[in-house]
Amino acid sequence: MGGPRKISEYVIESWIKLSGLLVVIFVFLIFLFLLRDSLSLFGVYPLGQFLFGRNWLPISEPPKFGVVPLVLGSIYVTAGAIIICVPVGVGTAMFIDEVAPKSLKHILKSLVEILTSIPSVVLGFIGIVWLSPFLKNTFGLPTGMCGLTGSLLLAFMALPTIISISEDALVSVPRAYKEAAFGLGATRWQTLWRVVLPSAASGIIAGVMLGIGRVIGETMVVMMVTGNSPVIPKSILQPLRTLTATIAGEMGETVVGSDHYFALFAVGLVLFIITFIINFLADAFLRRARK
C-alpha cells in the first residue's frame, strides 16, 4: 500500500524542489550573463568613466558611456512617483481596512485589482495626449514631456502593489491591540494612527519597496512621456532619460558585439543591481513583519 504512494510523494517532492532550485539558477544565470557582457565593455571603456561619466553619447565618435544622467533620471522619476503614491496608497489601504463599510470594501478591492490590468502602453498614450499638455499649461513649462509626467503615471502603476500589500499588513495587526487601545479610551483615529499603523509598519514598508521595484523597472511609460533627454536633471519638471528607456530605445540599433551593445548590458547590470537591492530590502522588511 505504502509503495506507490511513497513513490508519487517522492516524485512530487523532487519536482517541487527542482522548480525552486530552477528559479535560483535562472536568477544566477541572468546575473552571470549580464556580468559577462558588461565586462566586455570594461575591457575597452574604463569602469570609472562609465560609473561617473556625465555624458551619454553612444553613437558619437568617440562614444561616451557615462551612466550618471541615466541613473539620476531613474532616481528622479522613481522618487517623484514614490512621494506621490505612498501617501495615497497607504491612505487607501487604511480606508479599505478600517473605515469603509463592507460593501464598499469589496468594490474598492476589485477596482484596485483592475488598476493592475491597464497596459502600460495605454497609460503612456494617455500621458502623451492628455497629461503632458495639461502639466505644460498648469506649470507653464516649455514642454510637458518631463519627469513629473512619468512620475504621476508610474505612481498610478505602483498603487495597486502598495495598496494590496499595505492592506494585508493592516489586516494582520492583532485584534487585541485595537481592543486594548479602545479600552484605554483612544478614539478611532488615535487607534489607527498610533497603534495599528506602527505595528503594520514593516509590512507597509515592504509594500512600498516592492512598489519602488515596479516603478524603477518600468519602461514603456517613461520612454513615451519623459522626453528621454540624457541631461543631468536639475528638476523633476525637466525632460530626463531613465536606465530602462535607454536600453529599450537603443537596443534595436546596436550591432551585436559592438561597444554600444555591451554598454547597454552594463546599463542593464546597473539596473539589475538596483532592483536586486530594493527587493532584498523589501524581503527583509516583509520577514520582520511576519515575526
Added chain:
Amino acid sequence: MGVRLKATLILTASVLIAGCGETVDPNEPAGSIQVKGSDTVVNAAQKIAEEFMKDYPHIFVAVTGGGSGIGIASLINKTCDVATSSREMKAKEKELAEKRGVFPKEFTVAYDGIAVTVNKNNPVDKLTIEDLHKIFTGKATNWKEFGGKDLHIVTLSREVSSGTHIYFKEEVVQLGKKDSHEEFSAQTLLLTSSQAIVEEVAANEAAIGYFGMGYVSERTKTLLVAKGSEFYPPDVNNVLKKTYPLSRPLYFYTNGEPGGVTKLFIDFTLSPKGQQQFIETGFVPVGAIRYGRTQKD
C-alpha cells in the same frame, strides 16, 4: 473526415496543377527571400514584395522591420538576403561584415526628404540649415532670434536607433563635416516615433521637430528650408532636383553581387513598377536614368 481529406487532396492537386499550368518555362525561378531592416522603408518594401510575388508566384518574399541597424546586423549575421536601410552602412559595420565574410553591396532604391516642422501658431515659416544647426545644437534658444515669439525653443528628435536621427545629426548638427564632434543639445527630447513628434509639435507652440516626408500633415506647419538663400518646401520635385537640402537616399544591401532570386528582386525594385510603390508610399523614385538602365538590363 474522409470527405474532408479528399477535398483537401483535390484542392491541393488542383492548386499544383494550376501552378504548373501557369509555368510555361520549367526553369521558372523559385525560392524565398528574406528582407529585413528600416522602419522607414518597411511599408514600401512590403508593397514591392506583394507586386513582385504577383509576377513571380514561385518566389516567396518575407519583409520585416525593426530599424536600419537591425537589417544591417542581420545581413552581417547572414540571417537575411536583403537589408533595407535609411542610412549608409557605417565603416565599423563594414569592417565587422568583412571579418565575417560578408561583402555588402549597396543599391540606392529611392529618396526621402526630411521635413522640418513647427506648431501652426508659430509665425516662423522658413529656416536655413545654419539656423537649424544653431537651434538643434542649443546655440540659439529663443524663437525671437528667428522672428518668432518670445518662447524658449523645444527641440525634438528621434531616438538614436533611427536612421533619420543619424542623417539629421550628420547634415544639420554637424553640418556635414566629417571631423565635427558636435552633438544634439542635451536638452533635445528623444522621442520614440515620428508620430510622437507630430503629437508634441501639434500640442506645443515652442516645439520644432523633423521626420520623413511621409509624415507631413495638416496638423503641423512644414517649414521651407534653404542651404544658402533659396528656400524650398520638401516635395517630390525638390527632392528629385536636389534643391531641397535635406534629402537622403534609401538603400538596399545584399551580400556581394546578388544572384538568383535576390537579383530578380533588386531588379524589380529598381524597375518602374517597383519605383511606383515608393511613390505610392510617399517617397521619391531614384529618377529616369536609373529607370532606363534597369529596363535595358
